[in-house]
Amino acid sequence: MEDRPQTEDYAKFDPEWYLDNYIGTEEASINMRLDLNIYHRFFSQNPIRGKRLLDVGTGPSIHTVISASNHVDEIFLSDYTSQNRQYLEKWRSGKIDHPKMMIDYVSSLDGRTVTAEEREKEIRQKVKGIVPIDVTSQQPLGSDYDGAPFDIIVTSYCFEAAVSNVAEYKSCIENVSTLLKKGGYLVLAACLEGGLYQVGEYNYRTINISRKQIDSAMAETGYKTIAAEEIQGTAVDAQLQDFSSYYFIVGSKC
Numbered sequence: 001m002e003d004r005p006q007t008e009d010y011a012k013f014d015p016e017w018y019l020d021n022y023i024g025t026e027e028a029s030i031n032m033r034l035d036l037n038i039y040h041r042f043f044s045q046n047p048i049r050g051k052r053l054l055d056v057g058t059g060p061s062i063h064t065v066i067s068a069s070n071h072v073d074e075i076f077l078s079d080y081t082s083q084n085r086q087y088l089e090k091w092r093s094g095k096i097d098h099p100k101m102m103i104d105y106v107s108s109l110d111g112r113t114v115t116a117e118e119r120e121k122e123i124r125q126k127v128k129g130i131v132p133i134d135v136t137s138q139q140p141l142g143s144d145y146d147g148a149p150f151d152i153i154v155t156s157y158c159f160e161a162a163v164s165n166v167a168e169y170k171s172c173i174e175n176v177s178t179l180l181k182k183g184g185y186l187v188l189a190a191c192l193e194g195g196l197y198q199v200g201e202y203n204y205r206t207i208n209i210s211r212k213q214i215d216s217a218m219a220e221t222g223y224k225t226i227a228a229e230e231i232q233g234t235a236v237d238a239q240l241q242d243f244s245s246y247y248f249i250v251g252s253k254c
């Protein structure tokens with residue numbers, strides 16, 4: 001990774017650069033497909049079902065809820081930064097489409113014969129809110145949140161970007177767990193043993209966390225693991241970030 005100014009300031013986060021480089025290109029789709037394969041397996045091979053799903057730290061990309069959308073009635077997206085939420089609102093109103101190759105790819109995994117347009121419309125209709133969130137707060141959705149619990153929470157590459165150490169990472173799990181029903185599912189994706197990822201002209205800092213530390217944090221915060229997978233980063237990936245691998249875990253809240 002090239003030397004660039006380092007930052008933790010999400011006010012500088014550029015949604016379009018992030019999408020163009022991590023999600024939308026043919027090159028990026030090599031990595032994305034690995035993530036999408038795992039979401040597909042998690043949701044098709046486990047009883048992860050429910051009425052309401054919250055995606056935490058969605059960023060500008062809805063890839064984390066494509067497979068999940070088959071298994072829930074309502075989806076809420078959330079992010080810390082207003083520019084990511086605005087981007088998601090543009091997507092919801094149809095001004096921007098998610099990369100079609102990705103939606104088609106998930107539909108083929110799911111065995112669905114719908115067109116990308118139909119599938120995207122279905123997902124848009126299920127999205128009932130795009131809300132601000134701060135995972136470092138004990139009230140992540142703020143004091144106005146009505147307290148209605150979620151059946152499923154999905155979060156991808158967010159906590160490690162929001163905190164400075166492993167103890168705070170564990171607190172993020174505790175904080176979002178206040179939003180989850182007992183018996184509900186937390187689907188968590190994390191970058192392991194890294195420190196930096198590029199967005200535009202900045203390198204964003206993340207904490208260095210291991211699979212073992214995440215397993216312990218999940219167990220200590222009251223989750224029973226029902227599925228877990230780890231994948232290695234690819235060469236494409238190494239140009240943009242310095243993580244050793246990516247970890248995906250599903251816990252059910254005891």
Ligand SMILES: C[S@@+](CC[C@H](N)C(=O)[O-])C[C@H]1O[C@@H](n2cnc3c(N)ncnc32)[C@H](O)[C@@H]1O
Pocket residue numbers: 010013056057058059060061064079080081084133134135136155156157158159161162
């Ligand atoms: C690496 S991006 C991941 C985006 C997306 N979930 C994905 O998998 O591509 C990290 C995301 O965490 C969000 N974030 C940073 N600090 C946060 C906080 N304190 N609370 C909630 N989200 C935060 C950022 O705005 C950004 O969208």
